[in-house]
Amino acid sequence: MFSKEKFQDFLAKLNTGYTPYVLILVHIMIGAIWVYSSPRSNVAFVVFISSLLTLYGLNTNKIFKLSAGLILALVVMPVLGVRNIFYLEIMFQISVFAALSLGLNIVIGFAGLLDLGYVAFYAVGAYLWGFFGSQQFYAIPYAPGIQPSDLPFLLPGDMFYLFIFIAIIVAALTGILLGLPVLRLRGDYLAIVTLGFGEVIRVLANNLDKPWNLTNGPQGITPVQRPTMPQFAVDGFNNFFGGIIGHTVSKADVYNVFFYLLALLVIVTIIQVVSRLNDSKIGRAWTAIREDETAAIAMGIPLVQMKLAAFATGASFAGAMGVLMAASRTFVSPESFSFMQSIGVLTMVILGGTGSIPGVILGAATVTVLNLQILQGFSLYLSQLRQSDAVIPIINFAWKNLSTQLDPAKYQRLLFGAILILMMIFRPAGLIPAARRQRELAADDEE
Amino acid sequence: MKRFSETINVRELLRPIGQMIAFSLGGGAVLSLVVVLLALLLDQTAVGQNLQARYSVSLVTYTLANLPQVLIDGLTIGFVYAAIALGYTMVYGVLEFINFAHSEIFAVGAFVGVEILIALKNAGILSAASLGVAYLILLLALLAGMTASGFLAVAVERIAYRPLRGAPRLVPLISAIGVSFFLQDIIRLVESLTTGQFNRIIPTFGNFDERLIFGQLPLGATTVVLGVQIKSLIVILVAVIMLVGLNYLVNATKIGKAIRAVAQDRPTASLMGIDVNRIISITFLIGGTLGGAAGVLYALKFTRIDPFVGFFPGLKAFTAAVLGGIGNLTGALLGGIVLGLLETFAGAFMSAFTMGAAGAEYKDIFAFGILILVLIFRPNGLMGENVSQKA
Amino acid sequence: MALLQAIDVTKRFGGLTAVNKMNFELKKGEIVSVIGPNGAGKTTFFNTLTGLYRPEEGKILFNGTSLIGLRPDQIAARGIARTFQNIRLFGNMSVIENVLVGMHFHLKQNMVSAILRFDSFKKEELEAEACAYELIKYVGIDTSLSNELAKNLPYGGQRRVEIARALAADPQLLLLDEPAAGMNPQETEEVTNLFRRIRDEKEITILLIEHDMRVVMRISERISVMDYGEKIAEGSPAQIRSNSHVIEAYLGRGAVAGQHEEMVK
Ligand SMILES: Nc1ncnc2c1ncn2[C@@H]1O[C@H](COP(=O)(O)OP(=O)(O)OP(=O)(O)O)[C@@H](O)[C@H]1O
Numbered sequence A: 001m002f003s004k005e006k007f008q009d010f011l012a013k014l015n016t017g018y019t020p021y022v023l024i025l026v027h028i029m030i031g032a033i034w035v036y037s038s039p040r041s042n043v044a045f046v047v048f049i050s051s052l053l054t055l056y057g058l059n060t061n062k063i064f065k066l067s068a069g070l071i072l073a074l075v076v077m078p079v080l081g082v083r084n085i086f087y088l089e090i091m092f093q094i095s096v097f098a099a100l101s102l103g104l105n106i107v108i109g110f111a112g113l114l115d116l117g118y119v120a121f122y123a124v125g126a127y128l129w130g131f132f133g134s135q136q137f138y139a140i141p142y143a144p145g146i147q148p149s150d151l152p153f154l155l156p157g158d159m160f161y162l163f164i165f166i167a168i169i170v171a172a173l174t175g176i177l178l179g180l181p182v183l184r185l186r187g188d189y190l191a192i193v194t195l196g197f198g199e200v201i202r203v204l205a206n207n208l209d210k211p212w213n214l215t216n217g218p219q220g221i222t223p224v225q226r227p228t229m230p231q232f233a234v235d236g237f238n239n240f241f242g243g244i245i246g247h248t249v250s251k252a253d254v255y256n257v258f259f260y261l262l263a264l265l266v267i268v269t270i271i272q273v274v275s276r277l278n279d280s281k282i283g284r285a286w287t288a289i290r291e292d293e294t295a296a297i298a299m300g301i302p303l304v305q306m307k308l309a310a311f312a313t314g315a316s317f318a319g320a321m322g323v324l325m326a327a328s329r330t331f332v333s334p335e336s337f338s339f340m341q342s343i344g345v346l347t348m349v350i351l352g353g354t355g356s357i358p359g360v361i362l363g364a365a366t367v368t369v370l371n372l373q374i375l376q377g378f379s380l381y382l383s384q385l386r387q388s389d390a391v392i393p394i395i396n397f398a399w400k401n402l403s404t405q406l407d408p409a410k411y412q413r414l415l416f417g418a419i420l421i422l423m424m425i426f427r428p429a430g431l432i433p434a435a436r437r438q439r440e441l442a443a444d445d446e447e
Numbered sequence B: 001m002k003r004f005s006e007t008i009n010v011r012e013l014l015r016p017i018g019q020m021i022a023f024s025l026g027g028g029a030v031l032s033l034v035v036v037l038l039a040l041l042l043d044q045t046a047v048g049q050n051l052q053a054r055y056s057v058s059l060v061t062y063t064l065a066n067l068p069q070v071l072i073d074g075l076t077i078g079f080v081y082a083a084i085a086l087g088y089t090m091v092y093g094v095l096e097f098i099n100f101a102h103s104e105i106f107a108v109g110a111f112v113g114v115e116i117l118i119a120l121k122n123a124g125i126l127s128a129a130s131l132g133v134a135y136l137i138l139l140l141a142l143l144a145g146m147t148a149s150g151f152l153a154v155a156v157e158r159i160a161y162r163p164l165r166g167a168p169r170l171v172p173l174i175s176a177i178g179v180s181f182f183l184q185d186i187i188r189l190v191e192s193l194t195t196g197q198f199n200r201i202i203p204t205f206g207n208f209d210e211r212l213i214f215g216q217l218p219l220g221a222t223t224v225v226l227g228v229q230i231k232s233l234i235v236i237l238v239a240v241i242m243l244v245g246l247n248y249l250v251n252a253t254k255i256g257k258a259i260r261a262v263a264q265d266r267p268t269a270s271l272m273g274i275d276v277n278r279i280i281s282i283t284f285l286i287g288g289t290l291g292g293a294a295g296v297l298y299a300l301k302f303t304r305i306d307p308f309v310g311f312f313p314g315l316k317a318f319t320a321a322v323l324g325g326i327g328n329l330t331g332a333l334l335g336g337i338v339l340g341l342l343e344t345f346a347g348a349f350m351s352a353f354t355m356g357a358a359g360a361e362y363k364d365i366f367a368f369g370i371l372i373l374v375l376i377f378r379p380n381g382l383m384g385e386n387v388s389q390k391a
Numbered sequence C: 001m002a003l004l005q006a007i008d009v010t011k012r013f014g015g016l017t018a019v020n021k022m023n024f025e026l027k028k029g030e031i032v033s034v035i036g037p038n039g040a041g042k043t044t045f046f047n048t049l050t051g052l053y054r055p056e057e058g059k060i061l062f063n064g065t066s067l068i069g070l071r072p073d074q075i076a077a078r079g080i081a082r083t084f085q086n087i088r089l090f091g092n093m094s095v096i097e098n099v100l101v102g103m104h105f106h107l108k109q110n111m112v113s114a115i116l117r118f119d120s121f122k123k124e125e126l127e128a129e130a131c132a133y134e135l136i137k138y139v140g141i142d143t144s145l146s147n148e149l150a151k152n153l154p155y156g157g158q159r160r161v162e163i164a165r166a167l168a169a170d171p172q173l174l175l176l177d178e179p180a181a182g183m184n185p186q187e188t189e190e191v192t193n194l195f196r197r198i199r200d201e202k203e204i205t206i207l208l209i210e211h212d213m214r215v216v217m218r219i220s221e222r223i224s225v226m227d228y229g230e231k232i233a234e235g236s237p238a239q240i241r242s243n244s245h246v247i248e249a250y251l252g253r254g255a256v257a258g259q260h261e262e263m264v265k
């Protein structure tokens, strides 16, 4: 008979010995081949990237995990991504949002401070490079729309790399400036004030086209430069992967691969930084503050200083990602930094598990895929139905008559809202709850 | 007469009216004084010359000419904020929790009211309505908005907040943010499916758009018409009636006493035989009802609504509640009126005083500046009392 | 010189004066108890000493320097550690992490060294871990529980973790707020001995609030009695036992009133 215990036994068996290795490889193969052969299928892509989950979750040794992950990220994904550039875009977005989520996770998950204006720091990074990496400096005297098109660029595109670091510092400083006055506040007030700060940044971005044109207003700044891409890199990529991809890869696509890899690099760095901080007196102090502020301060933890550190660290990640985003899009505009974006990132953190590094990455991936693939896929499907003669049986409603205003791709709020409510009620710790580090305790052997 | 005052506590009816008048006059007078003084000071400077060049009026004339309308507008929006702020403050008083979804409760009220009016218009009833009927119809729309919002607020509490009672503070807050976002898109979904669009405009009917003219004031080259739109008067009047009613309910009835008891000390109130859950539901009902009415009034005043219409009024009303001292009913009144006035003054005069560098486009974030300042310098608000944490 | 000196310390909550002109002195190496009926202001007094509350009036001197106006974390860094009446552990952190948090201001690591994992960082972490582990043993917790979440420990265990966490700060003065509350007689006996060992072996001065008279009488060298925010008596256990004010404060109210009058006679 079927029983829960037997099922769990079965699962446990799947997770021992060589079986997990086989399962992972099979999953990766199926996903990769499927995506390779039908690059437009959404299902195939979901199957493919979920292999990362299998890889993460199943019980295999570290070297296998690491090498499989590396091959997936550095070889398989670029190849598949170039065949359908949309996937590369999704992977890039996942990386960007994962970085933002990891940053917000420090603030919310570790230190327990609800920051509802987090994308403001992202905006700081994006506008920093948006301003210095474009012609905007020379466009200051001109109102939006009337600047001459032949203005020079202020800095060479390769300054991009330097600006990633500058953005880290500037965003961290912004975090400290905002944090200093407000971090003494109670948690729920802090949430509203940060929300306000986020709106302030957005409104400033919208309106600082006068008296001096610093942001070019609602139209945004474009073109923002990318770092240079040498021809040999394009040729090299083609020589190496051209055969298996099946067509010559353009420079634009190599750029996409480049930004994807760069985002990946940033993510890996962030993960390292976050987990190392978490496993030091700083991380312990953050968690202590989250658990009980009064006890923490009585134990000698300087509250404001540690909260500022959390704010600044979280902000710096967003700042770095902002620069990356501005360059990859060659465009910044206030729209990308709305309150909804902040809530989107919050949703990722909550869904994945506050305080849990693998959790928030999963959260970022899930929400991004839901957002970019499922909702948009649904939209596409509806618009196809609208063009057909199909009718809903029983109520006899012709799809044709369905309002064109109904576009599921625009219903992100519904998605975010539903996730937030359901998670809070049913699984407040998230999909992958945070686990405390188990210490080996060398001292144990003494006795 | 004696019997009457025994059953109805006249003092509790008059007190809030007095407070509202005091807050309105006081706030209005102070701000007017400030801008007029500023205008006098800056008239001969570059600021005055800049205005002269742009509009060919002197700064002082400009200020004085705009002042009456600014005061009326400020008060109108101030009373709307106050009505919304009461919803935040009551819930905060009882549960120590920011009902982030209150702004959508407000929006739903606006939509229900407006949809009813649109339906009546499409049925040809609005255009045929006499003045008396028009007022009745407006009342109907108000009541419908109030009912819908009231029950929605109760439902939201039951579904999304009650299961989380006792969880860490941020948990219900995050749930409330979720509800807020969820409801925005639900409104949009329902409107899209049923009407095909989600930006709605309140139909014009009755004489609400007309202006009552009190007189004219010659002012140098220009004459200022002293008048007020009837709908502004309606907004203020309805808000005042509701605020007085609420104050009475909370301070002079048995239910009000129970609400205050639960706000003071929930466990003890529960031991005393008060059904805490019922009182919390009633609190949400009252707050939601006020929010719904504020929604309809807002639509009447600003005519256009969309599913996201609640966001800014909601945040500003929250600011108003904090400004006044959260948990404190009189504070919410004060905060709403002061914030409405401040914001309208800033929106109207900032451009003139900054030589056009910054103007009304910063109106929406102006409130946040105030919020931050209040929280830093007077975190318990203008009227709030000090509550320190117990160790 | 006195280690701790409180002079005319007054703390009010609105109309209520929770601590009223409290004068108090503590010498290095003493074990002193503060007793008094519920609501007497004992915990409030502790909170003013540790900077959680700022007294309206009075002076507090620790090693001769004033503590007034310092933040709680600064006071902790000066060498005063405490436990709480209603245990305040970091429930979702492991036992050993709780203890490590207590060492926060002794650890020299910073963001840079933590991220780059310098050798000095690794060494310090290992030492801290070993030290935390010793403390866990010291307060009598089974070391196999080190990785357990603090909230999963039984009540008595949590009280001990709180003491270990306070000891981790390597204080000169340890404030214990009802450390034996809710313990069974055997546990009470154990922690009483533990307190004495802490004083004797670690040379930490101890000030404790306790309702359990067996603990108080056995361990204290001096007892201070509070009632309605004021110190009504002070002296050796024997003196306090026979002090009529004290008996009145404790027993003079409520059902046992008649019985105690006989006792006084
Ligand atoms: N944060 C506070 N706000 C208002 N009143 C307070 C606060 N903390 C304590 N009190 C009041 O101060 C008085 C003293 O309280 P305190 O907790 O210091 O007493 P205690 O002697 O520790 O009592 P117990 O033995 O019950 O712990 C009590 O009346 C209490 O209600």
Ligand SMILES: [Mg+2]
Pocket: C042, C043, C044, C085
């Ligand atoms: Mg106490």
